Amino acid sequence: xxxxxxxxxxxxxxxxxxxxxxxxxxxxxxxxxxxxxxxxxxxxxxxxxxxxxxxxxxxxxxxxxxxxxxxxxxxxxxxxxxxxxxxxxxxxxxxxxxxxxxxxxxxxxxxxxxxxxxxxxxxxxxxxxxxxxxxxxxxxxxxxxxxxxxxxxxxxxxxxxxxxxxxxxxxxxxxxxxxxxxxxxxxxxxxxxxxxxxxxxxxxxxxxxxxxxxxxxxxxxxxxxxxxxxxxxxxxxxxxx
Amino acid sequence: xxxxxxxxxxxxxxxxxxxxxxxxxxxxxxxxxxxxxxxxxxxxxxxxxxxxxxxxxxxxxxxxxxxxxxxxxxxxxxxxxxxxxxxxxxxxxxxxxxxxxxxxxx
Numbered sequence: 001x002x003x004x005x006x007x008x009x010x011x012x013x014x015x016x017x018x019x020x021x022x023x024x025x026x027x028x029x030x031x032x033x034x035x036x037x038x039x040x041x042x043x044x045x046x047x048x049x050x051x052x053x054x055x056x057x058x059x060x061x062x063x064x065x066x067x068x069x070x071x072x073x074x075x076x077x078x079x080x081x082x083x084x085x086x087x088x089x090x091x092x093x094x095x096x097x098x099x100x101x102x103x104x105x106x107x108x109x110x111x112x113x114x115x116x117x118x119x120x121x122x123x124x125x126x127x128x129x130x131x132x133x134x135x136x137x138x139x140x141x142x143x144x145x146x147x148x149x150x151x152x153x154x155x156x157x158x159x160x161x162x163x164x165x166x167x168x169x170x171x172x173x174x175x176x177x178x179x180x181x182x183x184x185x186x187x188x189x190x191x192x193x194x195x196x197x198x199x200x201x202x203x204x205x206x207x208x209x210x211x212x213x214x215x216x217x218x219x220x221x222x223x224x225x226x227x228x229x230x231x232x233x234x235x236x237x238x239x240x241x
Numbered sequence: 242x243x244x245x246x247x248x249x250x251x252x253x254x255x256x257x258x259x260x261x262x263x264x265x266x267x268x269x270x271x272x273x274x275x276x277x278x279x280x281x282x283x284x285x286x287x288x289x290x291x292x293x294x295x296x297x298x299x300x301x302x303x304x305x306x307x308x309x310x311x312x313x314x315x316x317x318x319x320x321x322x323x324x325x326x327x328x329x330x331x332x333x334x335x336x337x338x339x340x341x342x343x344x345x346x347x
Binding site for chain 1: 271281286299300306315322324332337
C-alpha cells in the first residue's frame with residue numbers, strides 16, 4: 001500500500017517535472033492542449049485576415065470585370081521581372097520559415113536562429129525590391145491623385161471611354177492598397193521574427209515548447225499566400241496581348 | 242504504453258524532405274505561371290488562378306501543417322475559405338447580373 005503511494009507520488013512528481021519549464025499556463029491541463037488551443041486561436045485570427053484582404057480582392061474583382069482593358073493597360077506599367085523575383089524571394093522565405101519551425105520541433109537552437117534570420121533577410125529583400133518598384137512607379141507619375149499620369153506614360157487607345165481612362169487610375173489605387181497592406185503585414189512579421197530570433201538564441205524554444213515559432217510561421221505563410229494571389233492578379237494581366 | 246503511442250501520433254511532423262519537395266513544386270509553378278502568361282491560351286486568367294490555388298493549397302497543407310492537424314483546424318481553415326467564397330461569389334453575382342433586367346436604378 002505504502003509503496004504504491006510512493007510510486008504514485010513519484011510518478012506525479014515526474015509528471016510535474018516535465019512542466020517545470022513554466023510554459024504551461026494554469027488554465028490548461030497539458031502543454032499539448034495548450035499548443036492546440038493556441039493553433040486554433042491563430043487560425044481564427046487568420047480567418048479574420050482572410051476577410052480583411054477578401055474585401056480588397058472583392059473590390060478588385062468587381063472593377064476588373066467591368067473594365068478589363070483598363071486594368072490590362074495599367075498593369076503593363078508594372079515591372080514583371082522584379083515582381084517575379086520578389087515572388088521567388090517570398091516563396092523561399094516561406095521555406096526557411098518552415099525550416100525554422102522544424103528546428104524548433106527538433107530542439108535545434110542554432111537552426112532556429114539561423115533560419116529565422118534567413119527568413120528576415122529574404123523578407124527584407126522583398127520589401128527593398130518593393131520599395132524600388134514604388135519608386136519606379138512614382139517616377140512614372142503613376143501615383144493616384146491630381147497628378148496621375150501627368151507624364152503621359154499611359155497611352156490610351158481612342159476606343160477607351162472617359163470612364164475606362166479613369167479606371168486605369170483605379171487599378172493603381174488597388175495596386176498600392178493591396179501591395180501596401182501586404183507590405184505592412186511583412187513589416188509586422190519582420191518585427192515578430194526579430195523578437196523570436198532573440199528569444200530562440202536565448203534557448204526559449206525546444207521540442208517541448210515552440211508555440212510562438214509555430215504561430216508566427218502560420219502568419220508568415222498566410223502573408224505568402226496573399227502574395228501568391230496578388231502577383232498574377234496585378235502583374236500578369238493579359239501579358240500575351 | 243498507449244499514452245506513448247498517442248503522444249507519438251500527436252507529434253507527427255512533416256519532414257525536411259516534404260518541405261523541400263513543396264518548395265521545388267512552388268518554384269516550378271512560379272516559372273509556369275510567368276511563362277504561361279506570355280502565351281495566348283484564351284483562358285490565361287483561369288490558368289493563373291488555378292496555379293495560384295495549387296500553390297496556396299500546398300503551402301496550407303504542408304508549410305502550415307493543416308494536413309498534420311486535427312479535424313478542428315481543418316474546419317477553421319475551411320470556414321475562412323467558405324466565407325471568402327460567399328464574399329466574392331455573392332458580390333460578383335450582384336454586379337454581373339445587374340444589367341440582365343431592365344429595372345430603373347439597377
